[in-house]
Amino acid sequence: MTDKNKQDPRLPDETFEPYEEPRRIPMPVYWIAIALAIWGVVMLVQMSYSTKIGDKERASMSDQEVAATTPVKAEPKPDAGKALFADNCASCHGDAGEGVADAIPPLHASDVVKAGGASAITHIVMRGIGGPLIVDKANYDGEMPSFASVLDDKDIASIANFVASDLNGLKSTVTPAQVAEIRTASADLNPWDGGSGLAGLINGLPAQPASETAPAPSPDAAATAALAMHGTNEIWSCASCHGDKGEGTQTIPRLAGLAPAYLAKQLHDFKEGTRINDSMDYVVKSLSDKQIIELANYYGAMSSPSGARPSLEGDLARGEKIALEGDWTKNVPACFTCHGPSGIGVGDKFPGLAAQQPAYIAHQLAMWQGGSRHNSPLGLMAGIGKSLSDADRRAVADYLASLPPAAANAKLALAVSATTKETSNGQ
Amino acid sequence: MNRYLPLVIVSLAILSFATLLLVIIPGMQIAKSGASPGLKPYTVAEARGRAVYVSMGCLYCHSQQPRDEAQAPDGERGWGRASVSGDYAYDTPHQLGTMRTGPDLMNIGDRLPSQGWQLTHLYQPRAIASWSIMPAYPYLFAHKAKADPGDVVVKLPPAYAPKTGVIVAKQDALDLVSYLQGMKHDYAPPTDGLRDDGYELMAAQQHNNDAAKASK
Numbered sequence: 001m002t003d004k005n006k007q008d009p010r011l012p013d014e015t016f017e018p019y020e021e022p023r024r025i026p027m028p029v030y031w032i033a034i035a036l037a038i039w040g041v042v043m044l045v046q047m048s049y050s051t052k053i054g055d056k057e058r059a060s061m062s063d064q065e066v067a068a069t070t071p072v073k074a075e076p077k078p079d080a081g082k083a084l085f086a087d088n089c090a091s092c093h094g095d096a097g098e099g100v101a102d103a104i105p106p107l108h109a110s111d112v113v114k115a116g117g118a119s120a121i122t123h124i125v126m127r128g129i130g131g132p133l134i135v136d137k138a139n140y141d142g143e144m145p146s147f148a149s150v151l152d153d154k155d156i157a158s159i160a161n162f163v164a165s166d167l168n169g170l171k172s173t174v175t176p177a178q179v180a181e182i183r184t185a186s187a188d189l190n191p192w193d194g195g196s197g198l199a200g201l202i203n204g205l206p207a208q209p210a211s212e213t214a215p216a217p218s219p220d221a222a223a224t225a226a227l228a229m230h231g232t233n234e235i236w237s238c239a240s241c242h243g244d245k246g247e248g249t250q251t252i253p254r255l256a257g258l259a260p261a262y263l264a265k266q267l268h269d270f271k272e273g274t275r276i277n278d279s280m281d282y283v284v285k286s287l288s289d290k291q292i293i294e295l296a297n298y299y300g301a302m303s304s305p306s307g308a309r310p311s312l313e314g315d316l317a318r319g320e321k322i323a324l325e326g327d328w329t330k331n332v333p334a335c336f337t338c339h340g341p342s343g344i345g346v347g348d349k350f351p352g353l354a355a356q357q358p359a360y361i362a363h364q365l366a367m368w369q370g371g372s373r374h375n376s377p378l379g380l381m382a383g384i385g386k387s388l389s390d391a392d393r394r395a396v397a398d399y400l401a402s403l404p405p406a407a408a409n410a411k412l413a414l415a416v417s418a419t420t421k422e423t424s425n426g427q
Numbered sequence: 428m429n430r431y432l433p434l435v436i437v438s439l440a441i442l443s444f445a446t447l448l449l450v451i452i453p454g455m456q457i458a459k460s461g462a463s464p465g466l467k468p469y470t471v472a473e474a475r476g477r478a479v480y481v482s483m484g485c486l487y488c489h490s491q492q493p494r495d496e497a498q499a500p501d502g503e504r505g506w507g508r509a510s511v512s513g514d515y516a517y518d519t520p521h522q523l524g525t526m527r528t529g530p531d532l533m534n535i536g537d538r539l540p541s542q543g544w545q546l547t548h549l550y551q552p553r554a555i556a557s558w559s560i561m562p563a564y565p566y567l568f569a570h571k572a573k574a575d576p577g578d579v580v581v582k583l584p585p586a587y588a589p590k591t592g593v594i595v596a597k598q599d600a601l602d603l604v605s606y607l608q609g610m611k612h613d614y615a616p617p618t619d620g621l622r623d624d625g626y627e628l629m630a631a632q633q634h635n636n637d638a639a640k641a642s643k
Binding site: 017046047049050051053054055057058059061062064231232233234235236237240241243249250251252278279282285286311312313359360362363366389390391393394 | 429495502503504505508511537539542543544580582584585613615617618625626627628631634
């Protein structure tokens with residue numbers, strides 16, 4: 001047996017297994033391993049910072065939601081009114097409530113406020129007011145939006161008390177509980193109808209002009225409402241996208257309270273292809289010119305609470321600065337110079353932006369930047385769109401979403417017989 | 428190969444370490460965080476519609492995971508806020524998706540709430556967007572001479588409407604649209620919500636740089 005296994009030394013050894021002496025792992029491999037480990041630790045540390053930032057952002061989102069949904073019971077701080085006045089009222093009524101001659105009545109030493117006190121201020125802030133009004137013997141005929149959907153009871157009480165006591169030297173005050181009562185009773189009502197509307201509210205109100213007679217409802221009003229609420233065999237109802245109250249959602253715009261001429265122009269632009277959107281192109285294809293005017297009047301005359309809230313993580317302070325002052329280092333003019341104080345819109349050409357859906361605003365600005373929306377008169381918006389960065393778009397959109405919606409302005413209604421139609425000048 | 432035992436042990440150890448870090452620990456974290464507080468469970472119709480969504484393979488073209496502002500302009504597209512794990516608590520199997528041939532659908536109920544639009548679009552996407560490459564789903568609908576009471580008639584432009592009679596939605600189409608209309612994750616995310624926050628640090632630095640430049 002042993003003989004067979006014995007190798008003939010002249011033959012090659014076939015059972016030989018080659019092997020290597022164990023060698024040291026080369027140094028570079030250690031270096032690479034150590035470098036990878038260090039990199040891993042650095043990444044872990046960075047990641048935990050990133051997660052902290054993410055958590056903070058989420059926390060600020062839920063704070064905003066809590067602030068928006070829970071009624072605040074605590075008594076207001078005494079100096080809160082001044083800051084709230086500066087943020088919400090000063091852009092129209094002036095920093096010291098001095099008003100603007102012929103356009104916006106004063107809140108400082110106003111005879112309307114003096115007669116009505118803090119409770120009348122609350123009523124006006126809650127519903128808004130529009131139409132002929134006389135304050136301190138001067139005539140006004142403007143529109144003030146309702147703040148019901150953007151200020152809570154505590155804020156409105158602070159503002160009303162500040163205006164009553166600091167600007168008019170009155171003793172009368174309201175408590176958040178009283179504001180809550182006024183809210184339940186009246187927040188859904190239409191804005192006060194100018195001075196004549198206030199007559200029932202305020203005893204001893206100085207003489208006021210008669211209200212303008214509202215335009216007679218169009219004979220087709222019922223058909224228009226049916227079109228808006230139910231659509232036709234061919235087109236979906238406007239309300240199914242724009243909301244029952246025309247408040248919009250995400251990239252679908254708020255229509256309520258925009259100037260009818262502006263709305264009609266947009267619908268014509270969709271029809272003629274100067275403004276492009278697949279859903280709206282489909283809708284307008286089967287609308288007649290008359291239906292377009294009726295629908296524009298229908299939404300223009302609609303007053304509804306804000307359906308927007310800041311949701312793009314924009315920097316609200318930066319947004320406010322862009323809206324009020326612009327940013328000349330980037331060639332951005334103040335939005336409100338064209339879109340009106342507080343973004344309530346000006347006349348037929350400059351649409352209201354207050355309470356517009358933030359995703360819609362940011363999306364439109366981005367489309368102007370990219371050139372896919374190009375229907376603003378004289379190309380006014382195209383340059384502005386190009387100058388705004390992504391962060392600025394979100395900042396200004398979120399700020400505008402936090403403002404109270406413009407009240408409907410019946411004076412702007414279009415005549416249905418109008419045959420001349422507004423068309424885009426195609427820039 | 429005379430030292431296979433240590434080789435097998437080392438490779439199994441590497442695999443189980445990876446499984447621990449990539450599967451088991453995240454799984455435990457997700458299980459611990461539970462459903463987002465604002466999330467509502469599906470209604471019966473929505474749950475049936477979800478089953479249709481899964482069986483039609485909508486996931487192959489549509490994701491359900493909007494990204495953060497730091498990563499992509501999904502918010503400006505109207506696709507909603509960045510999702511966190513708790514938003515998917517009732518989704519088995521989840522429909523996160525990997526491809527965005529079409530838009531993200533996590534918040535489609537918020538962006539296109541119209542039942543009519545959704546039905547027309549499912550019946551024939553080209554009736555709305557001539558460039559769409561989304562398949563039509565005509566078998567979710569029935570052609571009838573006349574609509575019976577309770578039928579939902581699909582609104583169609585003349586080019587796509589049948590010569591006679593009407594197109595009505597079958598139950599599957601109605602359920603699928605209920606599911607789409609219910610896709611609204613518009614509540615604030617839980618503060619400790621889990622997601623990949625990897626881009627936040629970079630975005631914060633960028634933001635600080637911009638602010639520094641602007642104040643100069």
